[in-house]
Amino acid sequence: MALETYRKKRDFTVTSEPRGLKGRSSGNAFVVQKHDATRLHYDFRLELDGVLKSWAVTRGPSLVPGEKRLAVHVEDHPLDYGSFEGTIPEGQYGAGTVLVWDRGTWTPEGDPEKAYAKGHLDFTLHGEKLKGRWHLVRMHPRPGEKRENWLLIKGEDDQARGPGDPDILEEEPNSVITGRSLEDIAGDKKSRRWTSGKAAQPRVETPGSPRARAMAPVESIKSDPPAKKKRALPPVKRAPFAFSPPKGAKRKALPDFIAPMLPTLVATPPSGAQWIHEVKFDGYRIEAVVKAGKVKLRTRTGLDWADRFPTVAAAFAQLPVKDCIVDGEVVVEEANGISDFSALQNALSEGETGSMVYYAFDLMHIDGYDLTGLPLVARKEILQSLLKATPDVILRYSDHFDENGELMLQHVCRLGAEGVVSKKRESHYLSKRSTDWLKIKCANRQEFVIAGYVPSTTTRKAIGSLVLGYYENGKLRHAGRVGTGYSSKMALDLFALLSRERIEKPAFESPLSSEARRNAVWVKPDRVAEVEFRGWTADANLRQASFKGLREDKNPKDIVRERVAPMAKEAEAPATSVTFTHRDRVYWPEAGVTKQGLADYYTMVWPWIEKYLLGRPLVLLRCPNGIVQGGFFQKHPWAGIDPHILQIHDPHEKEPILGIDSFDGLMALVQSAALEIHPWGARSDDLDHPDRLIFDLDPGEGVAFAEIIAAAKEVRRRLAEAKLKSFVKTTGGKGLHVVAPLTPRATWTVAKDFCRALADSMAHDAPQLYTATATKTQRPKRIYIDYLRNARGATAVAPYSTRARPPAGISTPLTWDELDSVVSGSQFTIGNFSKRLQHLAKDPWDGFFRLRQSLPGK
Structure with missing residues (x-):
């Protein structure tokens, strides 16, 4: 089921449930929500393919093995629904009170997508209440039955209970987030709408509860800060503001979210009159979406954090516009006027929202007009005029400087700021990472995944240091420890948070040294820390690292080791004499x-x-x-x-x-x-002799991408038996290409016969998986091994070529090591490819044309 079904059933102007976006393509969160609707039931949800697959369990889960509980399959829910607690209003779908009864992660047995499609999921739950092996089994439908019924069954293990043992539903009836009951939530008129983060990490809700006191400094959320700490907004005294759409602005309905434009990290600022330079702020990147006085404050991933920054939201509500979308950053400034992320974290944990300010640096939409196609300086001019129309000091204009970027960098670094963002003054607003915007940091600083902690040797129930990592080709790599930068309170709070997320073994791909393992307690790699450091040691550990805070707006799977992108001078970029129209x-x-x-x-x-x-x-x-x-x-x-x-x-x-x-x-x-x-598979100066073989793996309907990966590896294995080294790439569409370079000696006929024999052998050995026949009727649930591209005049899409289909995919060369981390043949697109290039030290097909190899017997 798609999220469209979920959205069609709800009026988001009335219900406080999250509208939601499809999340990451792979994850393993689960959540159980207790739902007092027409009748009490439990919503059982497993994260799969970027959504929460959901079942309504009428009597709730049972810990008695073999006791079957009816689970009615319902529409997919967005990942951020997993942290929803509150009351759905009368007249809305599912009206009633919801609490998060359990949460954690799940581990499938075998391929979860295949199992889900077949209707029999076996898995292990790692929750706060539910643990051990479980089964979900789809029942055969009865005649005329429209709903899809499954059974939720506990497996036999140490976590199981007998028929006479206490019922877990009665034993632990309340929320795992706040400890509240359904009655508590139903009676709380200020109950939070929904919380940010993935389903496995719901946020703290009720101020004053023991769980809230333990978590608030880390999670940085309070639903209702103490009244004495709220900032009183001044009376509205607006300067005149009248928007007149400039040439190039296009009339367009207000979108709910515009994905942010991201700068490219470089070593030094650019020079030239085409660049302007802004101070780089040290806070949360937030997009303000204003519509008819209602405000949403979107993170870079689209989550609404308006309840975290209530004074900022209130300030935006005063703007004299019908609607607008503003890009900027929420910060807390120190006495020296420099923004500081740690200060922002502390302000959030203490409910000091009045100390926060919002620096606005871009305007993408206003009063029914899309401005993203205008030059940056034109957008900023309108933005500056808009902000002058409100007296509220919370909203501030991020001014820019035309001076030499290098001089500006030296200046802000001396002041202790984070760095400089340099932007092309004529740049359009692009929802991607771009070299039109560049970021230059004063110090080494980036996010890292928290993979463990070392308990303090001086304070009970406090952390002494964090064990950090980052992802490389989809695998978690060790990056050392950070042992400074924590307040005493933060050390206690981090211990309380992380000690509940312990696992037995480290999540790193490679074995660790005894020194790296020393005294470490391992945790699920689900949280992100921002760290400042002096550099890297020879064994790739951080040197002189200092903790700055938790990053709740970042996905751990996205955390890689940042490397400065090589920035060629403008004159060195390729130039063309081609006339474009x-x-x-x-x-x-x-x-x-x-x-x-x-x-x-x-x-x-x-x-x-x-x-x-x-x-x-x-x-x-x-x-x-x-x-x-x-x-x-x-x-x-x-x-x-x-x-x-x-x-x-x-x-x-x-x-x-x-x-x-x-x-x-x-x-x-x-x-x-x-x-x-x-x-072609041949050069222009030798059209009759191919210099590569290509196998196009074209999946039929119902084939999972994991099966295509397995097929590519099988082609590779069979080519290796013939003493041929091969390379792999996505097609930019559904499948993969496996390519073997050749020394051009064989004829087209010989090459095609070799490829046909390999394809036929795969189809013969596993007819349920593969076919070498082009007939469409032979392809459902099988992979067509297309060898016909190895004929004179036949072609295949080039490495790095675009594809003429959504989503503007790229046929992307891969290393064999990274293949398992790819989730589709169109994973890489024009929109995201620059990010990939920044992290490639060399072409994944390096050595392709230096390889000398021939077909057997040639």
Whole structure:
């Protein structure tokens, strides 16, 4: 079920349930919510494929093995629903009171997607109340039965109870977050709407409760700060403000959220008149969405934190506009005027929201107009005028400087600020990481995953240090410890928090040294710390690290070791003499990618893609009006073809075939609306001898991506038996390509026969998994091993080529080691590819063209 079903059933202007976004593609949270609706029941939810798969268990879970509890399958829920506690109003779907009865993680036995599809899930729960092995089994539907009924059954293990033992539902009836009962929540008119974070980590709710007192300093949430600490807002005295839409602003309905534009980390600020420079703030990046006086404060992942920053929300509600979306940062400033993340954390934990201010640095939407296509300086001019229309000192304009960026960096670093953000003054607002915005830090600082702690040797029930890590190719790597930067209170609070999340073994991929393991207590790698440090030791541990605070707005799986991106001078970037027309033509409507965006992408990847394109024939998929209206394959020249596109003689063809030999040639393909580039498997100077083999793994309906990965590994194994080394890439669509370079000696016929034999052997050995027949009727629930691309004139999409389909995917070379971490053939897109490039030390296919290997017997 998609989240559309969930959303259609709810009016979010009335109910306080989260609208929700689909989350990460992989995770293992579970939650059980006690729901007093038409009748009392328990909602059992497992995180799978970015949502919470949900069942309504009418009598609740039982710890007695073999006792079957009816579980009615209901619509998928968003991940942030797992932390929802409150009352759903009368007249709304599911009206009644909800509390979080249990939470934790689950470990499936085998492939969870396959098991879910088959209707039999076996798994282990690691909750605060429910533990051990469990089963979910789908029942065969009765005639005319519309609902999907399952059974929830406890497995036999040490956590099971006998029929005469106490009922867990009666023994522990209340919330695992706050200790409140349903009656407590129903009677609390100020009950929080919903909390941030993933389902496995709901946030503290009720001030004054023992659990709240233990958690609040760490979780930084109080639903109702003490009245004496609330900031009294001054009377509204607005300066005149009248918005007149400038040229380039487009009328558009107010979106609920605009994904943020992210800066690229570089070593030094750029120079030149095209750049402006802003102070880099040290707080929470927050997008304010204002509509008819109602305010949502969105984190960079789209969560609404308006209840965390009530004074900021109240200030935005005073703006003299119908609607707007502002980008900025919530900070707490020290006496020297410098923002400090630790001070912000302390203010949150103490409920001191009056000490917070909001620095606004961009304006993306106002009074029905989309401004994202305007130059940055134009957006900022309107923003500055808007903020002058409110006297509230909470909302502040983030001014910029035209001075030399290097001088500015030296200045702010001397003052103790975090750094500088340099932006191209003419840049548009792009919802992605971009080199149009650059961040330069005064000190080494980034987020790390908390994988364990070392208890204090001086204070009981306090931490002495945290064990840190980061992800590399989907695997958690050890980064050392941070043992300073904690207040005494924070050390106690972190111990109270982390001691409940203990696990037996460290989550790191590689074994640790005895020194790294010394006195460590391991925890689930579900939390993120921000750390400042002097550098890295030779064994890749942090040097002189200091804790700055918890980052509740970051996904642990996204935490990698930050490396400064190489920033070439503007003059050194590839230049082209190709004349572009209609740069703003949209090629991918859903992704919002224009011709200019495509040109920018290929400019970025030119050093990576050129060796796969130059000197070989190309077939193009051209879509002059974008992907919606479709396109056509082009292998011969057309009228008005750009002279930078080569015309190659092929003795087997009446007309020339196509190719390029320069960056200008690639830009000419962009101008020609070539949204896919398909090279031959041979070079232009030797058309009759292939220099690579390619196997296209095309999944039929009902095939999980994990099965495609397994198929790619099987092709690799069989090629290795033939003494052929192979490489793998996503197709940018549904599947994978396995490619083996060849020394061009064999003919096309020999190469195709070899590939056919390998495909046939896989289909023969596992007919339930594979087929070598192109017939569509042979493909459901099987993978088609397409060997037909190994024929003269046949092609396959190039490494780093875009695909003419949503979501603007990229055919992405991978290392075999990282393949298991990929979740789909279209995982990498124009929108996210720059992030990948920043963390690639070299081409994953490094050595492809240096490899000398031949088919057996050749």
